[in-house]
Amino acid sequence: xxxxxxxxxxxxxxxxxxxxxxxxxxxxxxxxxxxxxxxxxxxxxxxxxxxxxxxxxxxxxxxxxxxxxxxxxxxxxxxxxxxxxxxxxxxxxxxxxxxxxxxxxxxxxxxxxxxxxxxxxxxxxxxxxxxxxxxxxxxxxxxxxxxxxxxxxxxxxxxxxxxxxxxxxxxxxxxxxxxxxxxxxxxxxxxxxxxxxxxxxxxxxxxxxxxxxxxxxxxxxxxxxxxxxxxxxxxxxxxxxxxxxxxxxxxxxxxxxxxxxxxxxxxxxxxxxxxxxxxxxxxxxxxxxxxxxxxxxxxxxxxxxxxxxxxxxxxxxxxxxxxxxxxxxx
Amino acid sequence: xxxxxxxxxxxxxxxxxxxxxxxxxxxxxxxxxxxxxxxxxxxxxxxxxxxxxxxxxxxxxxxxxxxxxxxxxxxxxxxxxxxxxxxxxxxxxxxxxxxxxxxxxxxxxxxxxxxxxxxxxxxxxxxxxxxxxxxxxxxxxxxxxxxxxxxxxxxxxxxxxxxxxxxxxxxxxxxxxxxxxxxxxxxxxxxxxxxxxxxxxxxxxxxxxxxxxxxxxxxxxxxxxxxxxxxxxxxxxxxxxxxxxxxxxxxxxxxxxxxxxxxxxxxxxxxxxxxxxxxxxxxxxxxxxxxxxxxxxxxxxxxxxxxxxxxxxxxxxxxxxxxxxxxxxxxxxxxxxxx
Numbered sequence: 001x002x003x004x005x006x007x008x009x010x011x012x013x014x015x016x017x018x019x020x021x022x023x024x025x026x027x028x029x030x031x032x033x034x035x036x037x038x039x040x041x042x043x044x045x046x047x048x049x050x051x052x053x054x055x056x057x058x059x060x061x062x063x064x065x066x067x068x069x070x071x072x073x074x075x076x077x078x079x080x081x082x083x084x085x086x087x088x089x090x091x092x093x094x095x096x097x098x099x100x101x102x103x104x105x106x107x108x109x110x111x112x113x114x115x116x117x118x119x120x121x122x123x124x125x126x127x128x129x130x131x132x133x134x135x136x137x138x139x140x141x142x143x144x145x146x147x148x149x150x151x152x153x154x155x156x157x158x159x160x161x162x163x164x165x166x167x168x169x170x171x172x173x174x175x176x177x178x179x180x181x182x183x184x185x186x187x188x189x190x191x192x193x194x195x196x197x198x199x200x201x202x203x204x205x206x207x208x209x210x211x212x213x214x215x216x217x218x219x220x221x222x223x224x225x226x227x228x229x230x231x232x233x234x235x236x237x238x239x240x241x242x243x244x245x246x247x248x249x250x251x252x253x254x255x256x257x258x259x260x261x262x263x264x265x266x267x268x269x270x271x272x273x274x275x276x277x278x279x280x281x282x283x284x285x286x287x288x289x290x291x292x293x294x295x296x297x298x299x300x301x302x303x304x305x306x307x308x309x310x311x312x313x314x315x316x317x318x319x320x321x322x323x324x325x326x327x328x329x330x
Numbered sequence: 331x332x333x334x335x336x337x338x339x340x341x342x343x344x345x346x347x348x349x350x351x352x353x354x355x356x357x358x359x360x361x362x363x364x365x366x367x368x369x370x371x372x373x374x375x376x377x378x379x380x381x382x383x384x385x386x387x388x389x390x391x392x393x394x395x396x397x398x399x400x401x402x403x404x405x406x407x408x409x410x411x412x413x414x415x416x417x418x419x420x421x422x423x424x425x426x427x428x429x430x431x432x433x434x435x436x437x438x439x440x441x442x443x444x445x446x447x448x449x450x451x452x453x454x455x456x457x458x459x460x461x462x463x464x465x466x467x468x469x470x471x472x473x474x475x476x477x478x479x480x481x482x483x484x485x486x487x488x489x490x491x492x493x494x495x496x497x498x499x500x501x502x503x504x505x506x507x508x509x510x511x512x513x514x515x516x517x518x519x520x521x522x523x524x525x526x527x528x529x530x531x532x533x534x535x536x537x538x539x540x541x542x543x544x545x546x547x548x549x550x551x552x553x554x555x556x557x558x559x560x561x562x563x564x565x566x567x568x569x570x571x572x573x574x575x576x577x578x579x580x581x582x583x584x585x586x587x588x589x590x591x592x593x594x595x596x597x598x599x600x601x602x603x604x605x606x607x608x609x610x611x612x613x614x615x616x617x618x619x620x621x622x623x624x625x626x627x628x629x630x631x632x633x634x635x636x637x638x639x640x641x642x643x644x645x646x647x648x649x650x651x652x653x654x655x656x657x658x659x660x661x662x663x664x665x666x667x668x669x
Contacts, residue, residue, distance in 0.1 A: 084486075089489070133658055133661065133662060136662045137661065137662045137665030137666060138665055138666055142665075144485065144486065145418070145661055145664070145665055147486075147489070148418055148423070148485075148657075148661060149658060149661055151423070151489060152654050152657045152658060152661075153654065153658070155422075155594060155595075155650055155654055156650055156651070156654035156655070158650075159594075159644075159646065159647035159650035159651060159654075160647070160651070162644060162647050163643055163644070163647045166641065166643060166644065167638060167641060167643075176503070176504060177504060180500045180501075180504055255493065256493070299501070299505055302505050304501050304505065305500060305501060305504060307497065307500070308497035308498070308500050308501040309497075310497075311493045311494060311496065311497030312494060312497050312498070314493075315490045315491070315493045315494040315497075316490075316494070318490045319473050319487060319490045319491070322473070322483065322486055322487065322490070323473060323476075
């Protein structure tokens with residue numbers, strides 16, 4: 001049953017339904033005919049504009065970011081052989097966000113492209129720091145210790161972000177919403193640039209499937225299989241961090257998708273990354289869409305930040321998985 | 331370094347001297363600088379009228395509150411590290427701090443009228459914070475029930491519950507119209523701004539009520555360092571002690587957080603520094619830890635007030651800047667030690 005539910009065709013249908021729902025539902029619900037008309041025969045009416053330039057970009061953002069974050073989490077888990085690894089919990093999101101706030105608040109950079117580059121730099125620096133801590137601690141570093149290091153680095157980045165925000169109250173309100181993570185009212189131009197990159201990178205991650213399988217064996221076996229372990233670790237973590245950084249640039253730091261999606265995907269038992277990667281991407285997109293739809297209703301007529309919804313949804317799922325011993329700690 | 335000796339006058343001099351000099355310095359720092367000698371004269375009751383007014387009415391409540399809050403957090407951290415037998419645990423990791431934050435925000439939200447003024451006395455705020463902290467701790471305990479013997483899992487449950495609490499706080503700050511977001515943010519980041527004597531009295535009473543309980547348990551705390559079976563062999567009820575210590579931790583944390591905001595990392599750094607100074611005997615550590623915790627918050631408060639003056643930085647951000655790197659250092663050292 002669970003295997004069927006998690007199979008790609010079922011997930012794709014599910015995502016399609018959610019995507020259609022996310023175009024219909026919201027502060028102002030629309031009839032299907034209006035949605036179809038707006039998408040295929042835009043007539044310049046208010047409804048048409050709302051659907052085509054607000055709802056549709058939002059749906060696309062949700063799908064792209066969800067899939068990318070989920071894959072980023074899976075890659076980090078695979079490389080670090082740690083089922084608790086995730087861009088949010090490892091502090092990568094917070095590092096990227098700090099870099100963006102620093103650029104915006106202190107150096108006055110406003111170009112979206114420069115901010116995206118800063119986000120990437122911040123994510124890579126944080127990942128480097130986390131990985132540096134892991135290497136300095138030696139190979140016996142437990143998953144929990146790595147996670148504690150990540151949570152701490154995230155706290156550090158968050159408090160530096162806070163200092164900048166307090167020093168620069170002018171940009172604060174806008175930043176607060178972005179910092180909470182969300183898909184609404186994002187810059188459409190930026191989405192046009194980043195969405196294709198995210199999709200491409202998410203698909204490219206499929207090429208790493210065999211590598212990840214090899215790396216999930218022990219170090220010597222991986223070496224015997226012809227894998228240059230340190231180099232590949234470096235390459236894959238960089239890839240995963242860039243993926244997360246692009247998501248942060250687009251939607252702000254969104255946590256828990258990267259943690260939950262891989263765990264849900266593994267519910268049907270251990271499987272090869274060849275199957276796991278596409279499944280995780282699809283589950284991530286679905287979770288992200290659900291959270292985005294829920295965000296429109298919990299505190300209607302206001303909108304909850306998607307980041308908060310995902311934490312509220314994701315944390316209980318994580319707790320459940322922990323309780324049922326679904327999370328391997330060693 | 332980890333000597334078990336208690337009374338070595340040179341070692342004991344350090345925390346007391348640090349604490350007292352920071353106390354005087356923190357009282358002197360502000361919009362008008364008062365030199366340490368004048369502070370001491372005023373404290374002794376012989377200062378000029380202006381000095382007496384500034385020191386006793388304006389500065390000292392705040393300084394005492396910072397010191398007592400730091401003492402509470404540091405003691406809480408030590409008890410939790412012993413309870414979970416994990417030197418890396420701290421109240422914020424169990425989600426208690428964020429839970430207290432939710433309590434305060436819900437309180438401000440529910441009990442404010444349309445003009446953004448509270449309909450009840452602000453004195454109830456600590457009660458709301460404690461409620462939040464206790465409920466969060468209960469939630470973690472509920473999830474961790476079966477895993478009470480596995481401290482590591484407890485921490486994971488704590489991280490997840492903390493994430494829930496954090497996102498509730500974020501949503502509140504963004505959505506609740508009653509808040510000017512910056513005010514809420516400053517409270518959340520930790521600040522001892524605008525303290526009154528009554529606040530300091532409440533925190534002081536609670537601290538000096540709870541701290542002796544910890545002191546009375548110091549012998550059991552020393553036994554609990556042993557592994558579970560050996561500890562049971564010495565006649566100790568490990569789970570009861572663990573529950574008791576966690577309860578104390580929650581009470582102390584709630585007290586501190588409700589008055590000085592979410593100041594993190596004090597509960598982590600102070601106990602380690604104290605143990606490096608006086609060794610592992612709980613009796614001695616429990617005396618030095620609060621002093622160091624108080625010193626840490628006082629120092630952070632001084633920096634927070636002076637670094638970007640006239641703007642005031644959140645105390646919690648300053649402690650994080652110091653505490654986070656230290657934590658990473660501890661983590662690496664512990665991992666190397668385990669190998």
